[in-house]
Amino acid sequence: MTQSYLDLRERTQARDRSLREKVMSLEEACEYINNGDHVALGGSTASRTSMAMLWALIRAKKRELSFSRSIVSTEGDLIFASGIGNHILTSWFSQGIIWGVSRVMRHYTENKLARFEEWSHMSIGLRYRAGAMGVPFMPMRSMMGSDVAGRLDNLKEMECPFTGEKIMLVPALNPDVALIHVQRCDSFGNAQLDGLTFMDIDIAMAANRVILTTERIISNDQIRRSPDQTKIPFFAVDAVVEVPYGSAPHECFGLYEPLFSHMDYYAELTRKDPAAGVNEYLEKFYYGPENWTEYLELIGLGDLLDAARRGRSIYDD
Amino acid sequence: MTTEPGNCTASELLCVMSARALEDGQVVFAGVGIPLLAATLAQRMHAPGVTILFEGGTIGPHVVPGELPPTTNEQRCTRKANMLVSITEVLLLLQRGYVDVGFMGGAQIDQYGNLNSSFIGSADDPSVRLPGTGGGNDIASLTKMIVAMPQEKRRFVEKVDFVTSPGYLTGGTSRVDSGLVAGGMYRVVTDLAVLGFDDGTGRMKVLDLHPGVTAEQVQENTGFELSIGPDVGVTELPTDEELAALRHLDPDKVYIA
Structure with missing residues (x-):
């Protein structure tokens, strides 16, 4: 992860940084992640998690990935339980305070099946920042x-x-790949983020490859009408995947809040027997569905509509 | 009007008492849970000019009653905010010195105000792996701290299993000697008392007891010897107004269960 400066520059120089189309499917985007890579996740806790991309990586049976994120919620459980990675660097790891300490995280770390490498929140931010700045x-x-x-x-x-x-x-932390979920971007990867940006901009600029999942793809003309809203530039982005509700059951600012009843269901499912519970969850929601739409169907229209109503309500007052 | 004893729960009492520890005009970096709720309560009561910071990157929000955020990273944290910044930028405000008070909960605290939210038992072979520091280490390292937590023997221990967020470390000048030249523990507010720290030794001491609580009771619920002076004060019970405002903010009892 910490790599020589010239090597870092060379990897950046070798990327095709031209203004070009890079829209693809989740499955195609998986090709940009190699076994053994260090993957940084955008968002924080239950917000703008790149859930659809993780879902695809788990289905593609990637192996020996390591991960970092500002704060890790349920996606950390799923990384450990699915076997795509057994090392997560973060400052805080549990579903969210209202659901208590994650039983799945406890099961995997206390039994030494996986590693939770703890750094302070700001130190993680400054590690990505150093990576983005090109300083050691x-x-x-x-x-x-x-x-x-x-x-x-x-x-x-x-x-x-x-x-x-x-x-x-x-x-400095320069991830091999960054997975970032955004509200909108164009087909070249110019990304506009609403609300909290967490550590996403530093992550994007620090990483050697960036995969964007986006709620919708807008035209480059729209980007050029409000370039001040663009937070990640196209030349830092390698793949763009359009995935509506791509952060579900977590939230995406202004569009949907966390799907609370689904989050409650997950917490209950993993409370008594964490290993069995999380595997049941993976079987049902990760390995069962044919595609992302079927995943959303399993979560249920009622939950999605409720989360969307709450999510959009911030623009109502 | 102050309420009758027994008219509020322990967590409501904790919330009101810790809200009172904030002063109008302060910039308060609030953690999730009771601190978030208490800082919001302070805004609605005696300290409308409190500016809240959340580690998700929010500057100066007014949380909407009944829509308490599940963590400090959701859109509910941003309601009526003055500005949204990145996580790194909001944490750097602590380092730059813009923050008056860091306000957090705690799983385990010791006589020098060190907080543990990482491991119960040894770090190499813990009996419980806790969620970790989050912004706790940064907040406790860089600003004056108020901690709100229930007073129980298993939580108030002589020495924490692991120093996640530093208080006065091993007392005396050890905090400053380690390189932490600013900030430090200021108050610990519990459901029994308000505690402070001795200027010289950095050890915890009782400042005020809540009404109806005895010094013995506080000592019984503490795993180390507390200094309790003869001049110890008594707080006032929550008022009906405070409890009504609190219950209005958290009608579903997300944090005041």
């Missing part, structure tokens, strides 16, 4: 003195060469 590290003033830092071997304390203060250095 960022200095910061948290993490010092804590056991969180004590368990990590790839950070360093140093004396500031200017002031003599103690400072913590965290290394």
Whole structure:
């Protein structure tokens, strides 16, 4: 992940950065992810999770992926349980505070079947930021003195060469691939994000490849009418997949809130016997359906409509 | 009008008492759960000028009653906000010094105010893997802290199993010596008392007891020896207005169960 600067530049230079069409299917986009890759996930907790792309990776039976994300919710459970990856770097890992500590995360980490590498929230943000800036590290003033830092071997304390203060250095993180779900983009990958952007822009600029899933594809003319709203430029993007409700059961700002009854159902299903529960979930919602539309049908129209009504309500007042 | 004892639940009491710890005009970095609810309550009561920050990237929202966010990263956190920024930018506000108070819950705290939300038992072989720091480590490292949590012996321990979010570390000057030159634990608000920290030693002490609570009761629910001075004060019970506002904000009892 931390790679030499010239190698990083070379990988970027080698990408086709021309203004070109890159719309494809979920299955085709899977080809952009190799076994063993480090994959950064956009969004945070139950917001703008690239769920459809993860769904496709799990169905494609990818292996030995490692992941990073600002905060991990149910998608982390599914990564561990499906076997596509057994290492997640994040600051917080559970479905969400109202559902309690994730039983699935506990099962996999306490039995040493998988690794949850814990960094502070800001340190993850600054690692992506350093990656996006093309510098090897960022200095910061948290993490010092804590056991969180004590368990990590790839950070360093140093004396500031200017002031003599103690400072913590965290290394750049340049993911092999970033998966980011957005409200809209054009067929070239110019992405416009509404609401909270989380760490997505740094992730996109740090990564060596970017796969966008999008609620809808708009024309390049529309992008050019409001270029100030474009947050990720086309030349950083390698694949565009149009997937309505591509973050379900998580939320997508302004379009749908989390599908609460489905999230409650998942929490209940995994409470008693986490391993069996999460596998039952994968069988039903991941391996069962023929395509994403069937996945949404299984979740149910009622839940989707309810989430959409709540999601769009922020524009009502 | 203050309510009768027994007219509110322990978590309602915790919420009201911790809301009162905020002052009008402060910039408050609030975690999810009781802090989010209490900071919102403070806005509706004595401190309308409190500016809330959420780690999802929200500056100055007014959470809508009955639409409490499930985490600090959903659109419900952004209602009537002044500005939305990235996660990294909102956390950097702590480092730059724009924040008056960090406001968090806690799973386990020790005599020096160190918080653990990572592991119960040893980190290499834990009996429980907890969700982790989130922004906790950054908030506790970079600003003055108020922690709201129920007072129980298993939560108030002599030494936390793991320092996720630093308080005064091993006391004395150890926090500053480690490089954490700003911020530090200020208050711990529980369902029994309001606690502070000794300036020199960094050890926790009782400042005020809630009405009807004895010093012995607080000590019994604490896993280390608390200093309780003769000048310890008594808080006032929640008022009917505070409880009504709180129940209006959380009618489904998402956080005040």
